[in-house]
Amino acid sequence: MNVASILLFLVLYSCDKDDIKAEAxxxxxxxxxxxxxxxxxxxxxxxxxxxxxxxxxxxxxxxxxxxxxxxxxxxxxxxxxxxxxxxxxxxxxxxxxxxxxxxxxxxxxxxxxxxxxxxxxxxxxxxxxxxxxxxxxxxxxxxxxxxxxxxxxxxxxxECTSFISDLNFETNNLKFSTNLSYSSFDSVLKKAPYQFYFYSDNGNCTIFKSNKNLWNLDIGTYTFNKNSIENRIDLEQYIGIFRATQLLWVRPIDWKKFQTTGSYTIKEHTIINGEKVTKGEMNLQVYDNGVLLHNINNGKFEVIGFK
Missing domain, CATH: 2.40.128 (Lipocalin)
Incomplete structure (x- = not known):
């Protein structure tokens, strides 16, 4: 092997080593x-x-x-x-x-x-x-x-083969981004047995309480006041100690309840990945003993209905 060939070999070998070292x-x-x-x-x-x-x-x-x-x-x-x-x-x-x-x-x-x-x-x-x-x-x-x-x-x-309920809104003093959602049906509750829970990553919970599965509500607007029992939306705030359980123990003593008035509008019922999904918007005024805390306009929700 002549000198030129040796030099070329060393250059190529050096480049290979550099390529290995420079792994993206x-x-x-x-x-x-x-x-x-x-x-x-x-x-x-x-x-x-x-x-x-x-x-x-x-x-x-x-x-x-x-x-x-x-x-x-x-x-x-x-x-x-x-x-x-x-x-x-x-x-x-x-x-x-x-x-x-x-x-x-x-x-x-x-x-x-x-x-x-x-x-x-x-x-x-x-x-x-x-x-x-x-x-x-x-x-x-x-x-x-x-x-x-x-x-x-x-x-x-x-590939997403299911659907996850979601609610989000933002005011001057509260941003609500859902990180956990679930729903429940309790036949003991005669006025609002269907409840849909949305938890945010900053310690707030929004709850839709309905006399019907949201999927079975007609498209339109539903209003409620502080005294309404059914077809309403509540907001609660976590006040318990910081803890990590994996199981997310929900205890009433850990949550502060507020008074709410407002409305929500059912805009669409659709099927997504085999799930019954109701889409709409909400307006909510949240009070703490008569003091207005949050005025929420055009919050967006997408909720999976019961089978």
């Missing part, structure tokens, strides 16, 4: 847990989107095989559902964001999600809580500080 980073997590700073990339992170949510799971393994796993769940408009930390280095302790009001101890900033580009980015900063059990609902638990940034450029698409 399409997923990254920069995180501080208490006072420890770590960075995870690519294969340490998995992510996907489904229906109205985005999810990321990040795993760190140390040299002695003791590490941690942290999972992020948000809606596609940035509402915080849950952050969970499994710390295998610390007696497998389990930490989570607070029930009902996860943003009470955790802030999400610079949120960006582009579904067409499969791009997700946000900053997070705050405290997670050691998991509580049924006999510890009123006990302050250990907290763990985390902060950092996550960026994912290849969020995996997952």
């Amino acid at each position: 980073i399409n997923k990254s997590l920069d995180i501080t847990i208490d006072n420890e700073n770590l960075k995870l990339t690519n294969s340490s992170i998995s992510s996907n989107e489904s229906c109205n949510g985005v999810f990321a799971s990040c795993k760190y393994d140390s040299s002695n095989n003791l590490g941690f796993r942290i999972e992020f769940r948000l809606t596609k408009n940035g509402a915080l559902k849950n952050i969970t930390l499994y710390d295998y280095r610390n007696e497998n302790m389990h930490f989570e964001t607070a029930d009902f009001n996860p943003k009470g101890l955790m802030t999400i900033t610079n949120f960006e999600y582009d579904q067409t580009k499969n791009y997700l980015h946000f900053n997070f900063k705050g405290e997670l809580l050691e998991q509580s059990y049924s006999d510890e609902l009123d006990v302050d638990k250990k907290r763990k500080h985390i902060e950092g940034t996550i960026t994912i450029q290849d969020v995996r698409n997952t």
Whole structure:
């Protein structure tokens, strides 16, 4: 092999090595847990989107095989559902964001999600809580500080085969973004047996109380006042201690009830992925002992009806 060939071989070999070193980073997590700073990339992170949510799971393994796993769940408009930390280095302790009001101890900033580009980015900063059990609902638990940034450029698409009820509105002093919803039917309640619950990520709950399944209400506007029992909307605020249970224990003593007047308009009934979905808008005035707290106009709701 002559000198020119050797030089060419070395140049090509060097380029190959540079290409290997310059592996593109399409997923990254920069995180501080208490006072420890770590960075995870690519294969340490998995992510996907489904229906109205985005999810990321990040795993760190140390040299002695003791590490941690942290999972992020948000809606596609940035509402915080849950952050969970499994710390295998610390007696497998389990930490989570607070029930009902996860943003009470955790802030999400610079949120960006582009579904067409499969791009997700946000900053997070705050405290997670050691998991509580049924006999510890009123006990302050250990907290763990985390902060950092996550960026994912290849969020995996997952086909949505269901539908999730949603409600959102914004006033000068309250932004309501649903992070959890469910419905119930109680035959004991003669006036409003159908109830549809929407929880926000900042500790508020909006409840539709109806004498009929919303799917069976005629298209049109329904008004109510403070004394109405049926076909009304209530707003409550979580006032219990910060706790994380996974089971989301709902206790009346943990919620402050307000007085409400207003109206809601059923605009459309449609079938989505086999689910009966009612769409509409709401206007709501919220009072605390006669003092107007919130004046909500044109809030949007999409509710799954009962089968």
